Amino acid sequence: MSAAAPLPVAALGIARLRLAIVLVVLAAWEALSASGLLFRDVIPSLLKIGAALGKLLASADFYGNLGVTAGEISVALLIGGTAGLAVGIALGANRFLSQAFESLLLYLGPTPKIIFFPVMIMWFGVGPGSKVAMGVLSCFFPVAISAAAGMRQIDRVLIRVGRSFRATTWQMVTKIYLHAMREPIINGVRLGLGVAIVGTLLAETKLSNRGLGYLVIQAYALFDMPKMYALVIVLFVLSIGVNVAIGRLGRGVGTK
Amino acid sequence: MRLKDWARSRNGARAVGVTATVAFFVLVEALIRAGLVNQFIVPLPSQIIASIPRIIAEEHVLDRFLQTMQEVLWASVMIAVVGISIGVLFFKFRGLRLACESWVGAMAAAPIVLLYPLFLVIFGRSATTIVMIGFVAGLAPVILKTIEGLAGTRAVLLNVGRSFKVTPSQQFWKILLPAALPSVFVGLRLGLIFAMINIVGVEFLINFGGLGQLINELAERYDLPGTYGAIGFVILTSMLFFDVTARIERWLRPVE
Structure with missing residues (x-):
């Protein structure tokens, strides 16, 4: 096997190749839908999915539920992000604290947060509070870990300059730390937002009567497959879109 | 070593971390016993510890642990085989890589676990659904890291191979492959962590399988x-899994 062999489709161009792949996938989907190999409507035709998507985007109910989910995620990101940032800065600034407590963050970070949902229901009830709490719990860890790592990467000269001017802790945080660690913070927020979306939506699918997660599980319960596919498409586009937007924002901020 | 020096050392910091964690649980116990925290929402830590032998014996925790691990194992095998194969394919055909790599990156950021109602429809409420979610969730990092590892092979190694007139198969x-192995394993480790998080999460959500179902049932x-x-x-379990995979990754990393 040769390293990076010249591709046989170079002339076709990447855009054309992408288009070809998309067309092949869509044709395969349509063929599978028409084949009858799977139960009826498990793989609905693209026309049905398109119609369901149009209907979904035209309904006021969808936007109401989108607003609920977006509100829960925003509050979760605000609380979890702020708490994560504060803990990350404290751990990154103090070697002793880092050695004492950072392993807890690193170990708890990769645990599946949805298992805490029964506890969150007991603490915050079955309403939006428990969903926000799930989002907070999910996004706290990536933001804190990223902020702690970012703190350790700050140029020591900047810190010494701040200290030589006898800056207070608050001034050090707002004038030096936050400016010097923009990129790690934005990366942490990006990761945190991704997991906050997942945590909140999963909680909505488990126990809720509002939000996009609730709509998905309702579509499943009613076996309205075209609507479920439409919702999944919308969720994926929104999640990936927000992720890309924050990434671009980070690059924009970083270049200023 | 004086006590003050020991307390500032790495071991001292860790001891402080462990002591602070234990002190936190003692404080929670005291607050509950004093009636300041409702014990119908937060049980006594001593009761939690006392419940562990009971849930191990009556709820068959070890069997459930093995069931979850079996699902993780199946998902891991599929992730390794399919992920590495796709990575190698993308490396070999550069056009395909340029066309699809950003899609794989988007897939890594996508909330795959939200597809679980869809997988439930296709595979039913079974271990297959859980394994497939774990597989899909863990695939993207393996593909990306395999490409990165293969593409990062030092030119001098390839030139030595050429000077020995190795066949394409021998070169691979x-x-x-040996040069890419550390990077591939980083991807595998990330993939396995994603798989495990999603597997336990879906077990909890669909109330089926091992440890995730146990939490749901007890709640x-x-x-x-x-x-x-x-x-x-x-x-x-997550901590153990995280630690073991981290140690294997360190063992595979080349000495710098």
């Missing part, structure tokens, strides 16, 4: 100490 098995029975104990068991 004797040079490219539905309002067995608070048992629920907290089972959550602790999942956290311990």
